[in-house]
Amino acid sequence: MPRILSEADVADFRARLCAAAEEQFAEHGIEAVTLRQLAAALGVSPMTPYRYFRDKDEIIDAVRTSAFDRFADALEEAFDAHGDPAERSIAVGEAYLDFALNNPRAYALMFDLKDLKAPPSEGLLAAGRRAQDCQVRHVQGLIDAGLITGNAEDQGRIFWASVYGFAGLVLMGQISPEEGRRLHRLASRSMITNAAP
Structure with missing residues (x-):
């Protein structure tokens, strides 16, 4: 028994x-x-x-949920560690980049999977929303401080796309991790400075 x-x-x-x-x-x-x-x-x-x-689909979902939860934890920790909106924004992007580079397997499973048969569970959707919400919150802080203008969700996607691109370049071996971090900081500061009214 x-x-x-x-x-x-x-x-x-x-x-x-x-x-x-x-x-x-x-x-x-x-x-x-x-x-x-x-x-x-x-x-x-x-x-x-x-x-x-239940089956392999449920395991795939659980693996991706765990990865997104760890990712969201890292973003939220960076967000909470900084009071200055510009520094907070850069720190959240650095946390994104660090997670991708330190957890390449999890990162690939989070973003590179296509055409999965099973729909995502509520847990996976919630974990993904946590990460996305943190991206929007740090950008909303920039808007509230008058450092950038526009819609927080749209601007959040622009910041996300930027750091996603640097992470991809590093993971594909096109640039070094140090160069990826340097370029991310440069891009973030440029977006904040150039968007200020």
């Missing part, structure tokens, strides 16, 4: 399975990875993952 699992046991195994899946998915591609392979990577029976997840 299988032992009764506590909530902590379930959370611990789900986290370990998601960590293994993140590595395997990024290394081999989602389609190439099976639940049997994930079970083998954790040293458990092939049926064990089914005690914690």
Whole structure:
């Protein structure tokens, strides 16, 4: 008879399975990875993952949710650490860049997946909204301080696109991490200075 699992046991195994899946998915591609392979990577029976997840789609969703939550945590921590709107804005962008460069597998699973069969869960959508909301909030701070004008959501996407581009250039080996960080700071300061009324 299988032992009764506590909530902590379930959370611990789900986290370990998601960590293994993140590595395997990024290394081999989602389609190439099976639940049997994930079970083998954790040293458990092939049926064990089914005690914690319905299927591979649910694991993919959980991995992406975890990645977006960690990403949002990093952005929010940077936001909360600075009072000056311009410095806060630059810090949020740097946190974005640091997350991408320090977690390339998670970052790829967050943004590079296309044509997934299963719709995103509410948890994944909420984690993505947290990250997006932080991008809008730091830009709203710039608008409120009179440093830029315009709509916070549109301007937030412009800042996001900028740092996304620098992260991509670094991850593709086109520029060094140091150059990516330097260019991000330069671009951010330029957008703030040139947008000021």
